[in-house]
Amino acid sequence: MSLEELIPSNHMKSHIYSILIRTGLVLSTLLVALCIPFFGLVMSLIGSLMTMLVTLILPCLCFLSIRKGKITLFQVSLCVLIIAVGSVSLGIGTYTSLAAIIQQLS
Numbered sequence: 001m002s003l004e005e006l007i008p009s010n011h012m013k014s015h016i017y018s019i020l021i022r023t024g025l026v027l028s029t030l031l032v033a034l035c036i037p038f039f040g041l042v043m044s045l046i047g048s049l050m051t052m053l054v055t056l057i058l059p060c061l062c063f064l065s066i067r068k069g070k071i072t073l074f075q076v077s078l079c080v081l082i083i084a085v086g087s088v089s090l091g092i093g094t095y096t097s098l099a100a101i102i103q104q105l106s
Contacts, residue, residue: 041101048093056086 007017033039060079064071 038101038104041097041104045094045097045101048090048097052086052090052093057083057090060086 003021036042060082064076064079067075
């Protein structure tokens with residue numbers, strides 16, 4: 001989207017440029033995936049780390065930080081439970097991904 005925003009909107013061929021930019025990005029991703037032998041495993045590792053961190057752990061930590069002193073015990077307990085589940089999931093996913101990468105290397 002950042003690249004597409006650089007194209008002047010009054011340009012008549014801006015739609016064609018958008019298609020070319022998107023096609024180029026997809027092709028470059030394909031080339032990276034074909035050149036890196038463990039691309040799927042690396043993406044699995046990054047996904048297990050980032051997904052749990054961004055979707056479960058950080059929102060609860062931010063909520064607890066922002067609403068400090070103004071939340072009920074139930075809300076604190078629920079946030080701590082969500083953080084615990086997210087941390088366990090993050091740990092299991094990361095361990096599984098690392099184990100698969102190590103297995104492929106040996």
